[in-house]
Amino acid sequence: MTKNQLLIVLFIWSVESFMYFPAKSQIIQSDSLNLKDAIELGLENSRELKKAVLDEESAELLKKEVRGSGLPQLNAYGNYNNFIEVYPQAVPSGLFGPGTPGEVDVIALGVPQSLQAGIQANQLLYSSSFFIGLKAAKTSEEFYRLLSSQSEEEVIYDISMAFLGTVQLSLHRENLLANIDQLTGLEKIVTAQVENDLARSVDLKRIKVSLSSLNSELENLDVSIFQNKSYLKLLMGVPQETDFELKKSEIISEMLPLTYSVDRLDLTERKDLQVLEMQSTLLDFEYKNTKANLHPNLVAFADYNTNSFATEFDYLSESKNWYQGFLIGLKLQVPLFDGFVTRSKAQQVKVKKLQLQQDYSLAKDAARMEYDNANKKYYNSIRTLKSLEENLSLANEVLDETQLLYKESLSPLTEVLDAESAQRQARTNYNNQIVQVKIAQIEILKSTGKIKEIIL
Structure with a gap:
């Protein structure tokens, strides 16, 4: 075997070894936080949820205040x-003794x-106003309890989106590091070839250019990952100096079911619509309480x-x-007459009720639209994922064949680099699509009011 053939064999072996065996740093890396853990931390530490709980306490105290006014x-x-x-007083003259008739003492x-x-x-x-106010205070307590539950759903959704966005960038980073290591190994081999006049210096320059571009992309990616993790920490309510890694394996495997289905859209499960309905009830009490001013x-x-x-x-x-x-x-x-003040106030409440009806109608249409879009996005994502999986398989085959041709001196190095770039892009697209499928699943749960099932 010639020296040139030996170097080529070493190159092919290094590429294959990297492709089929993870780097040591990846094996010993210990992930510590999965999506469920992140959500549970967020629910425990979220400042918005703590404010919502305080609103519940305030509503309970308001109910006690109204009840106390009847004691x-x-x-x-x-x-x-x-x-x-001493203040002087005027009395008829002679009232308390002799006086002059018609005079004032x-x-x-x-x-x-x-x-x-x-x-x-x-x-x-x-007081009819008291009894109406007592019922309204009880309803207000339920209203704030419902708002607290809605805040929980928003925290779950926001953390899920931030978590998956960070995972998506992390998967891209792993793929990028794999390609950097692969090109670094190739650079060493081609450098040795150039030194022994077995390869052209222009090929080495092409590799160095590709490595420089990938390293620049890695630096920008690290900044994006840092920003996303910082935002995730903010949502979770943990200190910014807290260090943790995200578990990505379950996103790729366990959290990607082959089929996914939900029940037909039940608007009664939507917290936003429940909030609007409760607001309508509170407006009814406000109207009755306003009219009670005439009682x-x-x-x-x-x-x-x-x-x-x-x-x-x-x-x-x-x-x-x-x-x-x-x-x-x-x-x-x-009360007999108040200049139609009470009637005007009652009419204002009626106008608010009509406005709320429009908001409710719009929210119902938006809920149906959100549900339809989430379902369509999910099934389209599944189809796209299957297509990208096939594309990744083809890209791997092309890379393998190109490496064999290069080994036999039947293909130039540029084709190997192009095949490697195509395989990297195919892997990135595939990983991104896996995350997109999970995002679509979460959006379906959100649109049906069942997003809390993520942590069950």
């Missing part, structure tokens, strides 16, 4: 008055100082107090006289 209201009070000059009635302390109680007996209110009250009067401050004296008072009663308030 007895008890207040203690105290008054101290010191009239520097101005006298000072009362004492300069008075002290009063008491307890006042009020109990709402009837009568009945309140029972009681007041127990003790009073003392003096010309000077001597209320600490044991001989001071204190006078007690006790009052109970009912207060009825019947």
